[in-house]
Amino acid sequence: xxxxTGAEAVAExxxxxxxxxxxxxxxxxxxxxxxxxxxxxxxxxGRGPNRRRLGARLLxxxxxxxLHAALPGSAGAAGGPAERRALQGLRLRYGSARQAGLSxxxxxxxxxxxxxxxxxxxxxxxxxxxxxxAGRGRTIALHRAMGYAVRYADYDGRADRVREFPAAERIAxxxxxxxxxxxxxxxxxxxxxxxQMERGRLExxxxxxxxxxEFVGGGKEIITVRQLLTHTSGLRSWAPFYxxxxxxxxxxxxxxxxPQETPGxxxxxxxxxxxxxxxxLERITGRTLDTLLRDEIxxxxxxxxxxxxxxxxxxxxxxxxxxxxxxxxxxxxxxVWGEVHDENAYALGGVAGHAGVFGTAWDLAVxxxxxxxxxxxxxKRILRPASVExxxxxxxxxxxGDDHGLGFELYQHWYMGAMATPHSAGHTGFTxxxxxxxPSTDSFLILLGNSVHPVRTWRAGSAPRVAVGNRFARAVPxxxxxxxxxxxxxxxxxxxxxxxxxxxGPATAAARLRCAVWWDTVPGEGxxxxxASADGEHWEPLPFSTLRSTGGTPEQWPRGSxxxxxxxxxxxxxxxxxxxxxxxxxxxxxxxxxTGRYVGRGAYVDVVRVAEPGRLLFAEDRPxxxxxxxxxxxxxxxx
Numbered sequence: 001x002x003x004x005t006g007a008e009a010v011a012e013x014x015x016x017x018x019x020x021x022x023x024x025x026x027x028x029x030x031x032x033x034x035x036x037x038x039x040x041x042x043x044x045x046g047r048g049p050n051r052r053r054l055g056a057r058l059l060x061x062x063x064x065x066x067l068h069a070a071l072p073g074s075a076g077a078a079g080g081p082a083e084r085r086a087l088q089g090l091r092l093r094y095g096s097a098r099q100a101g102l103s104x105x106x107x108x109x110x111x112x113x114x115x116x117x118x119x120x121x122x123x124x125x126x127x128x129x130x131x132x133x134a135g136r137g138r139t140i141a142l143h144r145a146m147g148y149a150v151r152y153a154d155y156d157g158r159a160d161r162v163r164e165f166p167a168a169e170r171i172a173x174x175x176x177x178x179x180x181x182x183x184x185x186x187x188x189x190x191x192x193x194x195x196q197m198e199r200g201r202l203e204x205x206x207x208x209x210x211x212x213x214e215f216v217g218g219g220k221e222i223i224t225v226r227q228l229l230t231h232t233s234g235l236r237s238w239a240p241f242y243x244x245x246x247x248x249x250x251x252x253x254x255x256x257x258x259p260q261e262t263p264g265x266x267x268x269x270x271x272x273x274x275x276x277x278x279x280x281l282e283r284i285t286g287r288t289l290d291t292l293l294r295d296e297i298x299x300x301x302x303x304x305x306x307x308x309x310x311x312x313x314x315x316x317x318x319x320x321x322x323x324x325x326x327x328x329x330x331x332x333x334x335x336v337w338g339e340v341h342d343e344n345a346y347a348l349g350g351v352a353g354h355a356g357v358f359g360t361a362w363d364l365a366v367x368x369x370x371x372x373x374x375x376x377x378x379x380k381r382i383l384r385p386a387s388v389e390x391x392x393x394x395x396x397x398x399x400x401g402d403d404h405g406l407g408f409e410l411y412q413h414w415y416m417g418a419m420a421t422p423h424s425a426g427h428t429g430f431t432x433x434x435x436x437x438x439p440s441t442d443s444f445l446i447l448l449g450n451s452v453h454p455v456r457t458w459r460a461g462s463a464p465r466v467a468v469g470n471r472f473a474r475a476v477p478x479x480x481x482x483x484x485x486x487x488x489x490x491x492x493x494x495x496x497x498x499x500x501x502x503x504x505g506p507a508t509a510a511a512r513l514r515c516a517v518w519w520d521t522v523p524g525e526g527x528x529x530x531x532a533s534a535d536g537e538h539w540e541p542l543p544f545s546t547l548r549s550t551g552g553t554p555e556q557w558p559r560g561s562x563x564x565x566x567x568x569x570x571x572x573x574x575x576x577x578x579x580x581x582x583x584x585x586x587x588x589x590x591x592x593x594x595t596g597r598y599v600g601r602g603a604y605v606d607v608v609r610v611a612e613p614g615r616l617l618f619a620e621d622r623p624x625x626x627x628x629x630x631x632x633x634x635x636x637x638x639x
Contacts, residue, residue, distance in 0.1 A: 089379040092138050092362075092369055097475070100139035103639045106475035110134055111144040113467040114447060118147045124458040127432050127449035128152065129173035129319065133361040134472050136443040140365060145173040152454035153335060155323040162454050171316060178305055178318045178358050179448045180341050182429025185357040186274050187367075190229055190407020192281055192292050194387045201284050204229075204406075211280045214251075218258030225280070227263050228273040229406040230395045234259030235272045242330050242347035250347060254279075267399040271344065271354040278353030290351045300380040301366050306359035309350040310338060318358065319450040321431055328457055341431050341452060355429075361446045368437050368444035371425075392425045392439065413522055413598035415462040417469025418491055419445060420600070421520070421565055430456075434465045440568050441476045445469060466598065473601050477639035478518055480570075486516075486606035488637035489528070489592035491599045497633020500589035502625070503536075504610055504617045509579035511612040513588060515620075517546065517573045518604040519566045525596030527563040528603040530575055533587045542588065544575035565600070577610075592633070604637075 097104035110132060117126035129147025133140060150171040154163040164170070196202040204226045208215045215223070219234070227233040239257055241250040257272060278289050285292060290308040298306045310318060315338035322341055324333040330343045340346050342355035350356050366377055371391065375383030383391075394403040394410050403410035408425040415428050416436045426436035432451030437444050447468055451459045470491055480486050487499055504511075519528045531539040541560030547553075549570045577586065588610070592603045610618040618625050 090138055091378045092135070092140055092365055094143070095139035095141060097141045100136040100141040101477070102134075102136055102141055102475045103477050106471055106639075107134065107142050109471045110142055110445075110468050110475065111146070113471050114144070114449075114464060115146050116467070117449075117464040121459065121463065126459045126464055127451040128453045129177075130432070130447060130449035130464070131173060131175060131177055131179075131361045132448075132468060133175075133365055133446040134444070134475070135365060135369075136441065136476065138369065140362075143175050143361065145175045145177065147173050149173045149177045149317075149319040149450065150337065150453075152320070152323065155325075155454040157325065157328060157455070157457075173319070174317075176305070176317065176360055176362070177448075178310060178314060178360055179433055179450070180319070180321055180355075180429075180431045181357045181359050181364075181433050181448075182342065182355050182431040183271075184359075184364070184427055184429045184433050184435060185345075185352070185355045187407050187427050187435070188293055188297060188357055189274050189277055189281070189289070189353040190391065191383065192289070192296055193225070193229065193277055194383060194390060194406055195296055196281065196284060198384060198387055202280075208276060208280060211284055212276070214255050215276060217255070219263065220257075220259060223259065223263045225277075226395060226406070228277045228280075230267075230404045231269050231273055231402075232264055232267055232396065232399070233270065233273050234261040234263045234266055234268070235270045235276075236260050237268060237270045237272075238344075239272060240330060240344075241275075242343040244347070247348075251279075267396055267402040267404070274353035275344075275348075276353075278351075281353075288351060289353060293357065297367075297382055298363075300382055301370055301377050302380075303359065303363040303366055306357060306363040308356050308358070309340075310358045312338065314338065314358075319448075320453050321450060322452040322456060323454045328455060335454075361448055364435055364446050364448075365444060368435065368446070372437060372439060372442060372444065392423065413466075413600075415465040415469070417466040418473035418520070418599055418601050419443075419469040420522075420598075421568070428462065428465065432459075434462075436469060443472070443476055445472045470599065478601070478604055479639070480516070480606055482607075483638075485636040485638045486518075486604045487590075487631065487634050489603040489634055491594070491602045493594060493597055493599050495633060496591065496593045496595075498589050498591045498630070499605060499634045500536075500587060500630040500632075501608070501610070501618055502628035502630075503585050503587050505583075505585050506577050506581055506610075506612055506617060507583060507615070508612050509577070509582045511577040511581065511610060511617065513542075513544075513573075513575040513577070513608070513610045515573050515608040516549075516570045516604075516606040517562075517566075518568075518570050518606075519562055519564075520568070520600035520602065521563050521565075521592075521594065522596055522598050522600050523564045525598065526592075526594040526600060527561045529561040529591040529593070530573075531560060531589050531591060532577070532581065533589070534584060536587050539589070539591075542575050542577075544573050546571040546573050570604075570606075590634075605634075 097107045114130050114132040128151040129149055131145045134142040148170050152162045153165045205224050208223050209221055223233045239253055244250045244253055282288055318338050320337040323335050324331055340350045340356045345352035345356040370377035371388050374385035375381055375388045391405045391408050393405050396402050396404045409427055410425050411420050411422050413420040415434055416424055419436050419438055421440050423440045424438045428434045432449035434447050447465055489497055521527055530542045530544050532542045533539045543558045543560050545554040545556050590605050608620040620626050
């Protein structure tokens with residue numbers, strides 16, 4: 001069985017041619033805090049090339065940063081095909097699902113899922129409007145706008161009642177609508193920091209006080225640059241900067257903050273980390289953060305609709321956010337439209353390391369493509385390939401489930417849905433924004449919604465992000481070598497299903513079941529099981545081994561089940577029936593379980609055969625045998 005075409009297919013086809021199930025990160029959010037959003041589930045690493053172990057090795061080197069040679073496993077490694085194409089000046093372009101190497105049916109379902117949350121979710125709309133963009137390789141195959149960029153004029157919190165603009169004054173969402181990206185700003189700040197590491201002006205493991213002497217007191221002296229970027233500084237999540245009337249007072253508030261735990265001993269998502277990083281970058285470069293963003297990222301990449309503090313002339317092209325009034329907001333600003341939503345970023349003049357950047361879905365796709373291609377887009381380089389790999393390397397090996405690169409969150413099912421793999425990277429923003437990159441399939445998904453319009457309390461969690469992530473993951477096909485259909489488990493959260501063979505009668509202890517399998521489940525919340533039964537009612541695990549189609553050493557599964565991520569390659573499965581089943585009737589079945597709120601890409605089973613020396617007991621490719629398979633929850637699928 002051959003590996004699924006994955007990124008190779010898109011390199012050939014897609015680049016050279018034209019209910020609420022989510023939850024918010026349970027961090028301490030004060031009144032008016034922007035913050036990010038996140039999950040508290042434990043996510044175990046996959047069994048493929050492991051960025052968790054890579055991060056541990058980097059830390060074992062004492063923070064030495066090698067930026068002149070590509071690290072292993074990088075899709076954009078120096079001299080690789082992706083980087084060579086990017087250096088040739090190739091740009092993103094619109095194209096069909098087929099050109100992107102995607103399933104048209106499931107890709108269209110991505111837009112359907114996003115549109116569903118314009119209605120009650122479960123009581124109020126999750127957002128007034130949204131823009132969803134999905135692509136693979138250099139082909140943007142879906143870019144859809146829905147709902148309203150501006151709909152609500154006011155909100156009465158006591159009655160939970162809104163006043164809408166008259167129909168003629170509402171502004172429909174468009175593909176080019178500019179959004180307050182909220183905490184996606186943190187990604188830009190992180191890229192700017194890594195650029196300074198490349199230039200030798202900043203060291204990852206250096207204490208922050210080396211660059212900001214004021215950053216001392218109460219244990220802050222030992223906080224490192226890496227701890228700011230990975231949210232392991234021990235600082236609290238948030239502080240009310242907007243309550244201070246002067247910039248000096250706001251800075252004094254930051255200098256006075258003390259770590260709540262010893263730095264490096266806890267993961268806590270904190271806006272303060274990126275505010276401190278902003279001040280550090282401005283100190284060592286002598287330039288303000290908005291200038292750095294323009295000069296070092298948006299201008300080189302041609303991201304002309306991404307900036308801090310958009311001008312008044314942009315206002316009608318910007319999605320409105322919240323009607324801000326106490327007690328749900330720390331400020332009384334009325335309808336926020338064209339200015340930053342986050343109260344602290346607003347108090348800092350609209351330019352902050354944690355929030356404040358505005359941008360479009362297309363511009364975020366350009367950034368995504370640059371990072372997937374090793375730091376270069378249309379011939380313009382903003383990072384070296386090894387630096388990009390550091391963004392996507394898990395440094396939080398001591399905090400399973402809170403996988404984090406430099407700025408980027410990794411392997412987070414709570415908002416990536418089935419797009420989450422040990423290689424996936426992304427972030428969310430409190431206003432309703434998200435970005436997910438999956439280097440293993442060379443794909444990217446952007447969902448921008450104005451989910452705090454008219455008020456933040458109308459929505460909770462990340463249900464739309466999970467829903468579109470699940471559907472887009474399904475749009476990236478899993479192909480068999482023979483090009484035909486395989487048995488597919490589905491990816492319904494909380495569901496299970498069985499694929500049962502007819503009764504068989506092995507005569508010897510040499511009988512074997514062989515097939516090809518492919519799996520991706522949420523570790524601890526989903527698995528693929530192989531089981532045997534004498535009566536069809538009582539089942540027991542059947543141990544088996546798997547061998548990757550790309551070679552290597554067989555892996556043993558003595559409990560008869562696999563979980564996690566199979567590295568997006570097919571595996572050959574072999575299960576001996578042993579002497580216990582010789583001369584007895586036996587039934588065999590595959591069982592897929594998805595017990596949690598989130599799912600992976602599911603499981604596939606193909607070309608099932610049971611044989612013993614000189615005798616074929618079952619062969620799926622024999623019509624009479626295939627007709628006797630009992631499938632509950634499993635379907636035949638070509639993708």
